Amino acid sequence: MTESSVPRVLWRPDEETVASSNIVAFARWVAEHRGVEAFGTDGDFDYDALWRWSVTDVDGFWDAVREYYGVRFDTPAEGVLARDTMPGALWFPGATLNYARHVFEGRDPDRVAIRHATELRPLAEWxxxxxxxxxxxxxxxxxxxxxxxxxxxxxxxxxxxxxxxxxxxxxxxxxxxxxxxxxxxxxxxxxxxxxxxxxxxxxxxxxxxxxxxxxxxxxxxxxxxxxxxxxxxxxxxxxxxxxxxxxxxxxxxxxxxxxxxxxxxxxxxxFDHPLWVLYSSGTTGLPKAIVQGHGGILLEQLKNLHLHLDAQEGDRVMWFTTTGWMMWNFLVSVLLTPASIVLYDGSPAAPDLGALWDLADEAGVTVFGTSAGFLASCMKDGVHPRRGRDLSRLKAIGSTGSPLSPEAFSWVYEEFGDDLWLFSTSGGTDVCSCLVGGTPTLPVYEGEIQSRALGMAVAAWDPEGRELTGEVGELVVTRPAPSMPVFFWGDEDGERLRDSYFSMYPGVWRHGDWIEITDRGTAIIYGRSDSTINRGGVRMGTSEIYRAVLALEEVTDALVVDVPRGDGSSRIELFVVLREGAELDEGLVREIARRVRTDCSPRHVPDRVRVVPEVPRTLSGKILEVPVKRILMGQDPDKVASRDSLANPGALDRFSTLAD
Structure with a gap:
């Protein structure tokens, strides 16, 4: 995989934004009450110092979150992290509480909590x-x-x-x-x-x-x-x-x-009583039934939504999601903060890609959350969100679901100007939060995620468990976090949980993504490590190849896999969806090869390029690279993917006819 050079700075928070942020207020409190110094000699807030304390003194950090945000225990805890192991960490033993109590306490009954709309209902309020x-x-x-x-x-x-x-x-x-x-x-x-x-x-x-x-x-x-x-x-x-x-x-x-x-x-x-059960994408076999507890989710979302999302009084937070994606659980947890939420149920592209931007205008959204794919589609289709709309209240755009390309970063700032905060995040269902994401006091670098999240001891490791900086490695988490799964439902001996996260590095969480931590403390996600393409020892994340290919005007979507051959070699297969009227002729194939060779590496030029009508995706928008790879290796499509968990299950059938 390629390593990052220093990209453009697209946004820097002004002094007022930093001074009024929730995270600076929290840092001043822990300085006073816990003796933690997160300010330089010049008085400037030092996020890196706060993060390092949060992953070194894990007990102290999470207990500070509990105290600062007034988490109410009906029965007091006997400690903070009573068992510091992974898996099997034991948080706040003896404590009892209820997540929902913290949502409703002290609320003004006349204030708006929820704005909502669907394709059947106009915008209304609760x-x-x-x-x-x-x-x-x-x-x-x-x-x-x-x-x-x-x-x-x-x-x-x-x-x-x-x-x-x-x-x-x-x-x-x-x-x-x-x-x-x-x-x-x-x-x-x-x-x-x-x-x-x-x-x-x-x-x-x-x-x-x-x-x-x-x-x-x-x-x-x-x-x-x-x-x-x-x-x-x-x-x-x-x-x-x-x-x-x-x-x-x-x-x-x-x-x-x-x-x-x-x-x-x-x-x-x-504290660890099950709050909800979330599920993995379910593209192979039965989905993992991930159990997360009342206390762990409460602490994680109080931290994430206050300190990283910076949700404040008057904010109206919208994140386009369905109830089958963890971002719905994230969104409803915003009501733990002084902000209100905006719900939408329907297609983001009906009647056109302006639908969500119209809702943002009508509902006065201040934080607009979406997927990287949606922003890329708006960019490709020439959408101008501010044209004909009043988005003056909008202060931030959040992106998740897949890596956001540098081009999409640039498009957002071309459309909105440099007074808007764009934050990209990555984490997942497994923790119902972000591992790396936005921080309102840090600059935004083109194509990069701003920081590692507080309390998340994220690192990039090589196969031998050595930490890497400025190089791509496995995303690992080296200390426990409260929102990690309490258990998987039905996994009586814990074997499936251990195999999911701890089989590669015993006692250390392996997330399954390729990540680079830069010397600036930013992060770059290169895609899933199990779908990475390795040619001659040079590993390339699929997101890098997509970035190169999707830069071409003729290509609207793509899927790339590396398919093993019987002789020990492999071939890179690239499948593209073309814009209406475009053709995959020799000229376009050469241009695709040139872009991949120039932007990625000569070793990763596709061996074959073919057209497909659509790329198969899960309901949350993730590309099904591994299942497609298995189909091309001759496996039954119905056995490599749960069709009902796909947004477009018919898209898989085309690949069955393409297997050699």
Missing amino acids: TWGELRDRTAAIAAGLRGMGVGPGDRVAAYLPNLPETVAAFYAVASLGAVWSSCSPDFGVRSVIDRFAQIEPKVLLAVDGYRYGGKDFDRRPVVEELRAALPTVEHTVLLDHLRPGAEPAGGTLAWSALEASGAGAVLEFTPVA
Whole structure:
């Protein structure tokens, strides 16, 4: 892989931004109360010093987060990090608390908590008072169904305020939440929910996406039949308001009516008591059922959303996501801060790629979160977000899901100017947060992630476990963090968890990404380490090849894999999606080769380039490189990928015909 040179600085925070940031206020507090010095002799804030303390004195840092943000223990803890091992770290033993209590305490009932819209509903608002009342009603209704601590409640729901209220209700009871987006197919949902044996199924009758209505009632019936532990099914009438549910299911309105007028109460649970179950992408085999605890998620999100996102009073935070992606859990956790949130359910490209920018205008969004793929699409399609829109409130754009190219960084600043903070993040479902990401007091370098996150002891390691700076290595985390999985559901002996993260470097978390930590403290993600292309000992992340190929005007999407041959050699196969009217002629093939040779290396020029109608992606937008590689090696497409977890499952079929 190539190593970074010093790129352009696209943004620097002004003095007022730094001085008013949450992270500087926190640094001053720990200086006063914990004796931690994170300011230079000139008085300037030193992020690197704060980060080094946070990953060296792990106990001290996380206890400081707890105290500073007023985490309330119903039963006091007997310590902070009682067992400093991975896996098996033990945080705040003896403590009891409830995540949801910290969402609702001290809220003004008349302030807006949630702004929301879908392709079926215009923009509307829920106040904190309405959110509390409806959460209390749902909680009381669920309690009447016998739901209590440890019971699992599965949600097959869109990104709606009712879903947010249902999650908080489940958490308040000490029950365990797990959600799938309604665009997941039946098999994919069963593969997830059957593992956790839910007691209650919360579902939706349907949704609208890209102007088309999708009736999910038949899917709900299939789920009921396939999940024998489900005792109650509640149906939300989103697609057909007022319609009566089928026999054996309860109307959402009836659930809320059964608990109307209830007072919202919070059941204290252990620090590591399961809050929710998230799932890996599920592209091979059954997805991992990742359990994260009340206390660990609470501390991580308080840290991340205050100190890195810098969510403050008056902020309106939107992140385009579905309920099947961890960014939904991240988004609803923003309500732990003084900010409000903006929800959207629908297509980001309907009627065109201006849809989300229109919502940002209408809702007065201050922090606009999206995927790298969305920003790249806007750039390719010539979208001008500010044209005809008032985005004057917008102060930050966040990107995640895949590496954001330097060209996309530049496009954002060309469109918005240098008074906007663009932050790219990388982490994942495994920690429900970022490992590397934005920091409001640091400069933005073109194509780079600003920093390693506080409390995350991230490093780049070579295969022998030596730390690298300015070189590409495996992304590892060398100290425990509270939001790491408590366990995988059904993984009784912990073997699958150990194999997932700790098999390469015993006792050290290996995340599965290639990363470079620069001497400036910034980070560059080069893609998944299991899909890296190694030619003659020179490793190249697929993101670097995509950057070179997608710079060509004729190419709108691409997928590259290195396919082994029987003689021990391999061939680099590049598949491209072309703009309408473009052709893959000899000239374009030569230009692709030239760009890869120049921008990446001569060793990584594709051996063959072919056109495909579309690139297969997961529902969260990730490219299916490894499954495609396996298909090209002759494996059955239905065995290398869970089709129901894909955004475009039909795209896999084309690759079956291309296998040699």
